[in-house]
Amino acid sequence: MRVMVWNVWWRFGGNWRRREESIAATVGTYRPDVLGLVEAWSGDGTDQAERLARPGGLHAAWIPATEPGVEDPEHPGIGFGLGLLSRWPILSRERCELPHEQRGGPAPAALRASLDHPRGPLHVIVAGTEWEERFAGDHLAQTRALAALATDPGLDGPMPVLLLADLNAAPDQPELLPLLDAMVDTWVAAGADPGAVTLDSRLPCAPDAPKQLDRRVDHILARPGRPGLPLAVHGAFLAGDRPIGGIHPSDHYAVGVDMEP
Template sequence: MHVMIWNVWWRFGDDWRRREDGIAATIEAYRPDVLGLVEAWSGDGTDQAQRLGTPAGLHAAWVPATEPPADHAGIGFGLGLLSRWPILTIRRCELPHEQRGGPAPAALLATLDHPRGPLHVIVAGTEWEQRFAEDHLAQCRALAALATDIELDGSLPVLLLADLNAGPDQPELLPLLDAMVDTWAAAGADPAAVTLDSALPCAPRDAPKQIDRRVDHVFARPGRPGLMLSVHGAFLAGDRPFGGVYPSDHYAVGVDLEP
């Protein structure tokens, strides 16, 4: 099972249309079975998940994650999911935000019609600003609780595909590391890998806590106690320019799992 997560950087930057061409080309090259999209847009009667999924023959879903920037009225800011298998259900799950206030951010919880049974997938992005560190930790705790809910138990792993805005050595990730498997580490992949790279021209210089860290993650847990979780490999994608433009300010993370 070829699983990927990618923060696709909404419509930020002057070249978002060209960037989207690079995202589509990467999807075509890697052919994921499941792909979570963070910072995916909606508008003009469509959404980015549909635009990317339909040409690739993938099922698509999108939910709003939080409020879009004020100067882009009518363009949603959300989470997307692409799947080789039909998407049976989707649910928008609100996340804690007491410090920041305002509209509640959310995660996407989906159930996929995998041939071996229901496959539960969570797509999420968490708080990034240092001044809202308590929200950040609370959101990771909430995601850990959601992913380990016994209602999601079954024969297949439960997947969390997320931009968690923290590396595995940072305290915000402890609730998830205690509850789930960091598949990048389980695959024996490069521990020094980064997904938010300061070498990129579009790198977010105002995110010192996240820059030059692996902040995008595929976490998983066995479907029920006693089952094994087999990880065969992990890789980065979208780390080369397409038509002279990098597809996003993040690299995509991919993992090969045994379903």
């Protein structure tokens, strides 16, 4: 199965409609079976996950990443959250709040879903974590919480458990250690380029985020459904790393892996 994750940069940048066209074109090219969306929008009776899922006949889910969500005067009433696209029906979805003691305010969250894969329930977690250095304590607490979610014995079964996330940390940064102790970095398992970056300072839309720039901060992590089961990853790739019609789809590149279900 082909699994992808992409921070799609909400409606930022002033050209979100053209960017969404590029995002949709990229999804159509790579045809993922499972796609996690970070910084996806919702509003006007629809959401970005549903819009991207429709052309390929995929199933979709969306949750707010914070409550009540981002309020932008240019986009009133438009939510900010997490999305999931799936080749298989979505059996359940749950909004799981994450720690935020330092930052305070509305609670961030992860989307935990179960998919109706023919071989058994496929459990998927989609998340985005704290990025500001001054809230490093929250960042570490959130990755620990995600590790606990992913290793919940209630998710054990014949299928791997997947975490699709913008974790705002590279494998050599301490915030990622709780997850790397509990799960497999599928990029590494695929033998992919160790120098790859998903937040590239060369992009004109690159954010002011020194801790994350020019690092691989977007990840697909996995664990076997049960101890002793194989976890085979056949390849990994970046997508959305070239402009389409002169437009960069997002300030992040998408990450994809091909793995055994």
